[in-house]
Amino acid sequence: MSPGSEPPPPGATPATHLHARHRAVMPDWLALYYREPLELTHGEGRHVWDATGRRYLDFFGGILTTMTAHALPEVTEAVAGQAGRILHTSTLYLDRHMVELAERIAALSGIPDARVFFTTSGTEATDAALLLATTHRRSNQVLAMRNSYHGRSFSSVAVTGNSSWSPTSLSPLQTLYVHGAVRTRGPYAALTDAEFTAACVADLEDVLGQAHGNVAALIAEPVQGVGGFTSPPDGLYAAFREVLARRGILWISDEVQTGWGRTGDHFWGWQAHAASGPPDLLTFAKGIGNGMSIGGVVARAEVMNSLGANSISTFGGSPVTMAAGLANLTHLLEHDLQGNARRVGGLLIERLRAVAAGLPLVHEVRGRGLMIGVELTGPDGSPAPEAAALTLEHAREDGLLIGKGGREGNTLRIAPPLSLTVAEAEEGAAILESALHRTHRTLAGEERA
Incomplete structure (x- = not known):
């Protein structure tokens, strides 16, 4: 009998027995x-x-x-059909599903001359976006929002402004946090929307005055997910973008939770701030795979192509996940x-x-x-x-x-x-x-x- 396959002890339910096994082998912080x-x-x-x-x-x-939906037939059939042909190839080989999904996402993104890089998660998408932005701008200084969450890796924790999800203060980046993502709490909560936006822009200008030379990018969730579904007044990031553009600072919109039409009014969260046009980069994950592990970055070609060393993804853009993403996106749009x-x-x-x-x-x-x-x-x-x-x-x-x-x-x-x-x-x-x-x-x- 394999370890853990024994029946629950007397008085224990299968659920409590499984929970005990979970606690015995998984991290305490999980x-x-x-x-x-x-x-x-x-x-x-x-x-x-x-x-x-x-x-x-x-x-x-x-x-x-x-x-x-759970068990969406189009997705389960696409997964089963592709799994019966080939499960894995890597990005070293051409894959029709990956190219087709990238074409659709690039067109939907609103980013001109867009390029798409697939990863396996939102955390990994954040890593890739930060690598691109800091390489392109030759700076490790990054702006992020207070109360934000961008993933659990070393670099994504470095731009997470939520202490509950920041297990270390060590960082590969110098992160400068600005106000704006939480409308109903904090020092500007009593202001009107217009006054709130003006105060946050002034704060951004002040923070940039503390920076040393170039700043690479601002990374922001249009609606903060883990932070409690908080968001600024519509147009705040457009106002921020005017300040950033004057300095050549890139805007990364974290669409891991807000993408694909979840907010109803817009397909992407950044579109609530569309007066400034699309972001330079956007990250996506979660919903596009409907449970399959898909993440990625969309960026202007100038930014995406700025890496000067080899980079691939062994599992990003796998045939099975790409088939699932195509089927899921098609269903979402057609319905x-x-x-x-x-x-x-x-x-x-x-x-x-x-x-x-x-x-x-x-x-x-x-x-x-x-x-x-x-x-x-x-x-x-x-x-x-x-x-x-x-x-x-x-x-x-x-x-x-x-x-x-x-x-x-x-x-x-x-x-x-x-x-x-x-x-x-x-x-x-x-x-x-x-x-x-x-x-x-x-x-x-x-x-x-």
Whole structure:
């Protein structure tokens, strides 16, 4: 009998036994949701099932990754068909699927004379973008936003402005952090949108005054993902771009979570700041693969071709993942899932705002499309991570899976597949309403946790 294959000890459920095995071989810092972690075994549409056979409405999609639907036939058939021919070749060989997907992404990006480099994750895409920008500009100075998250590698942690996700202060870069990504907290929260933007531009100018010579780039999420789905007023990055362009500083738009129409109003998050035109580089990942490992960078040819040494990707752009990405992107475009995100997401956010109106623990419901954050605070207005954790548990008990984020872990993150129906949105909102009321009663001492 192989190690770990023995049956659970007396009194232990299969789930608790698997959890014990997980803890014995995985890092302590590898987080799991829920007091009794879930083993998800299969999914279909907007639903998933755990190992006991219980069904859940999925409002998190594997961290915004299941973009179209679980077990989407077009994607599963593309994966199976390609796997039956050849699984792997590497970028040293021509691959038709990779070229076709790159052509489509380049055209959709809005970046002129675009080139596309495929990676296996958003973290690796950040690494590649930073390598390109710093090489092109011959500088290791980078601007980043406070409260940001760009990945877990050494270089991506170096531009992450969220202390909860920055395990080290060591860095290969000199990172200068600027204001602007969090609208409702901080020293500029009380300003109007126009005043807020002007204050953040002034802060950017001041920060650049502290830099030594060239600055390579600004990297920014149009809507911060791990940071709790926070965003600046529309147009802020266009105003930033005017300042950057005068100095030749590149703009990297991190579209790992905002890309592919999730925000409803736009296909890319940068388009909410489109007065300045497209970014110099954009990174993507998550949703394009619908669960397959795809990431990448789109950049102007001048920037993409600036590397003076060999560089390949063994696994980036593999035949199987590229076939999946093509099928998934085709389905998304042909079924106007961006439009569905705008329509159904608009209904969902208004429904949640109505729920929040009677709950003092909800500080704000924010977002756009199917990218919605519900920030929870205590009676004194301070962040309430305990309330978020309790609400996650209550929602799970009633059959709804959601996420959480924010620097203090006090924001519920709602990001279902973009094919969400109106009926499913109503069902999820009702479950979340019940969960929030249970949390309120628990924290008030009226109900046990």
